[in-house]
Amino acid sequence: MSNDALRLRPPNHRVDRRAVGWWSTQALSVTVGLTVIPVVPALIWEPVRFWFLVVAGIVGGVGLLITVVMPRWRYRVHRWEVTDTAVYTSSGWLWQEWRVAPMSRIQTVDTARGPLQRAFGLSSVTVTTASAAGPIEISGLDHTLATEVADQLTDNTEAVPGDAT
Amino acid sequence: MTSHEDHRPEETVPDVARPETDPNPADGHVPEPNPPGRDFPAETDEPSGDWPGLSPLSVWADTAIVALFMVPSAIVATVVLVVVDQPLWALLPLPATGAFIALMTYLDMLRLRAVRYRVTADRMEMRSGIIAKAYRSIPRERVRSVDVAAPIHVRIFGLCTVTVGTGEKVGSGADQLKLEFVTAEQGERLRRELLRRAGTDDASRASTEGEDGSVDEDGVELARLNPRWFAYAPATTATFGIGLGVIAALIGANAQSGGHGWAWISERAGLPGSQQMADFVMSRLLLVIPLFLVGLLLSGVVVLLLAALETWWNYRLTREPDGTVRLRRGLLTSVSLSVEGRRLNGVVLHEPFVLRSVRGASVQAVATGLESGDDKKTSAKSRLSPAMPRSRARALGAALMRQEQSPLDVPLATHPRAALRRRFTRATFVTLAGVALAGGLAWLHMVATESWWEVARTIEETIVPIPLVVESVEATPGWGWFALAVVLGVLAFWYAVGSYRGLGHGLHPKYLVLRKGMGVRNTVTLERSAVIGWRITRSPFQRRLGLADVAATTAAGEGMYSALDVGLGQGLAWADEAVPELLAPFLERPEITGEAEGSRPTVLP
Structure with a gap:
């Protein structure tokens, strides 16, 4: 890396601000979908309820975090x-x-x-x-x-x- | 080959519907090769006249191959049924097979009548389909490659398959026209016609070079098979693998029979029992292990030599007067592949690890019109040479590119040390995983009781005729697992260094050059004029280290060739120089800040 300090300049135009809402909705729906999967057995199967709820909690937490962070981050990059x-x-x-x-x-x-x-x-x-x-x-x-x-x-x-x- | 449906989907027609489709169901004979246009009275857009069909012999070729596979099994079935005393059932197989073959032949005849093709001044057209009529037409200027193949059962009848590649991916499989089968003579004529174009300037260039070839009616010879090259054929990692595969198949068969298969054999042959064999082997390990390995090696070598012989027999690579590069090869299936010179955008010097260590290499094409479903098939289809000495492969690559200074000799820039650091990080993770696994296994080893070993031994005995593994594992102390983990770690770091050393990128006045890979090292040259865009990707780790993957996109070959883990500034400068004016408007040179430039990502959240 002795030579040029070349960089890519960001393209001129941002995407529409509404895209943040669109990405958030997408991420949220995926999160809800994935969280429901472990919740269903937790409701009907008593002995393992705790562990499935833990899994659901982790999935839901990570999903929500992504839902909050990802769209804003994307908006800055796209x-x-x-x-x-x-x-x-x-x-x-x-x-x-x-x-x-x-x-x-x-x-x-x-x-x-x-x-x-x-x-x-x-x-x-x-x-x-x-x-x-x-x-x-x-x-x-x-x-x-x-x-x-x-x-x-x-x-x-x-x-x-x-x-x- | 036995199934017609696999490549001719239009024939998968419900049985009920078939009778009405045949305009002439009573005639049982094979139609004439060149029937007049009246066969298609309803088609309005069709200029009546010269639409050649497939060769009538292709029905015979298909029937012969179906019969070859089905009649023997029918005979075997009959014999078996007679032996087990089922005379009535025994009457069934042969007539049923006959009826099936007749049906297939009938369908094939319908297909033969339906398929018509022609080559006009600027298009190649093809009609097909029995019920669902299909008409496909490709402009001749889109024809990138013509592949003439003749498997042995087709060659006997003097026929061949012609596949015309266009390099356009519109839908699935729509980029190829396939004629099965036409006469060899027709195939050769099609090949010449389809690739002939206003390429006379190429011809003059072709005849001036010729350092290692003579000019004959076929053009300049770039390479011809040297039987010594077959010595490189077994130099692959598969050599042991194939031997192991054979053994695994045998073990699998034995396990299927619940271990009785081997017991039966050893009883008949008077062999000692499994336990005695195992003891015998254990007492002579120094003799048995080398013998075993040599056996594996030999079987692998034989299989690979045979495969290479079938693939590369009669190998010839020529450049025809119009610039077309033509590959001919094959013992049982003879293949002739022609790529229009203009569409050959570069070459790949392909060096898998074992071949590289014996100083061998092979050459592949980077060309439009050779794509297949996935990269692996594309790479198989693009092979232009067998494994040969490295220097010969480099010379062949240079001859293919027709440059004074070979792009393969361009000095390549190394990638930043950070790329090595990334590879070390990966190697560290592999090592840690290995150590963790070893710890787990060593712990199991310690707590394992005699009854566990007993169970493992029983399982092994039913699977393997000579049980050795469990016994030797039991005899090894628990820390043996860690020795394996250490070996794994050393290999991982060795691999990391090798793959870093493999990285490189450079520029030739006409070509860009990329190299990467440890397991398989590929040096790719790509014409700079064939670059149709850039794709720069950065992972979070690469952003932190100031690295990027800079990929040139192209219509040829795999579609994208990438310089991995190149310094961002370095990679952009390279891309900018390779294709002037494409990237330039989007580059900026920030105020000079010394060394830190690469570590600052362009877009931070």
Whole structure:
């Protein structure tokens, strides 16, 4: 590490503030689901009730902690940026990921919104390249903004020649 | 091969529906190879005319292989039923088999009639399906590889399978067209036609090089089988494993019979009983153990040599005048794989540990259109050479890439010491787990009473014909477990150092070069122009140590090639230089703060 002190600058735009609510709801529902699993045998099976309740307590506690911490942490990390030449995103919380894909290599651009995302008025933009490394996803954008971004990306992609491989 | 359903799902058709589907159920004969277009009167978009079908002989090939597997078992079943005095039942197997084969043949004939293909100026098209008609069409410019394979039962009939790879993953399996089977001549013509394109400049380049090959009608020869290379075939960790596998299978069979299998054999053969055998072995350990190991080794060597012989016999790697790289190999199943030169984006120098220690290596392709379901299959399909001497493999890699200075010779930058620290941490955890396990076992050893040992011994005797394990464990003092833990710890740290030494990344004017791995060391070269994006990932530990995984994404090969645990600044500088202008707008050079730059993550919660 003698050479450059290079760093990645964070992408320009944050995702929508409502994404915090969306992530919290997601985490909460998973937590509730996982906590119920040990609670059920605890209710119907007297001798091991204590131990199952302990397990439920641990799972629920950890889940709640994640529910409180994760969405805020994510909100600070998740960012995106579309320039004339590339798409640049950062995502994750404990494990973080930065992705860059040049316009000329983009194959498809989709927007998608699950029921939960719709409830929060959010959308995801998925940008696919020819790589098996998986698509680049910008999740938690305001619905109108997501459509605009997708349109802009589609226009930009069409303007750049090449067969994207 | 016996089942038609595995690769032709359109034939899994309910029996009831079949009669109406055949336009011509009465004729029993095999249709002509090139019937006129009237077979598809309903298709409006079809220009009538030249749609070649599969070779009529393919029905024979399929029938022959089904019969080869089923008739002998039917005969055996008949004989058995006669022997056990069930004459009526004995009449059943042969007619049933006959009917089954007839049914399969009939279905195969329907398939034969249904499959039509053609190659036009800019598309390859294929129609198939008996009930659910399928039409698939791929632009010829998307054709990345053509794979012509001829398993022995197909080759006898002068046929071959043609698989056309496009390198596009749309849905499952939609990226390939497969013709089963066409004549060898048709296959060769398809191969040439599909990969021929305006690539004449490649041809001139191809003929100027040729340091180790002669130019003939097939183009430049890059490599040809040297029988001495078979000596490298057994140099894998599998050599002992295969021998052990054989023994494990035998032990498993013996255990299935509750230990009676071996008892029966030893009684017939007049062998001494299990206990006597065990005593005999224990009294001559110095003789028996080496013999046992040599036996394992020999059986492994034989199996692997045979496998290598079947795979790599007739091996030839050529570059044809139009730049296409063509691989031919195989004894029973002859394979010819062609990859368009432009789509060969790099090579992998593949050195598994044992092969590396005898200075051997093999070469794999990084190419679009060779992908399979998972990385393992992709890697098997991309093999361009058998295990060969390392220097030869490097030369072959250089010849494939056509660069003056071989990208494989580029000096590689080492990764920060922190990467070694991460590996030491992992090794420490492995060692601690080993010690904990050893402690538990030693404790069990101490509290174990004679009756426990008795139980263990009884179990072992029913499974293994010559019981040795429990006895030797009982004879060893309890601290023996800790000796094993120490060995494990030493191995873990040795592995950590090795995998750190394996890490490296570098740049060639045209290629980027990545190396990693201890168990399997792969040196990957990837054309810089084939990089279609970057993915940088950091775990919490990597952020603390100022490290990152910097991965180049690409359409070729495994889709992503990664520099593991590289210093963040170092990795970004490398990526920025490899593909100028892609990453540059997103980089920043913070005010100079000396050494601490890497340890500060970009985004902190």
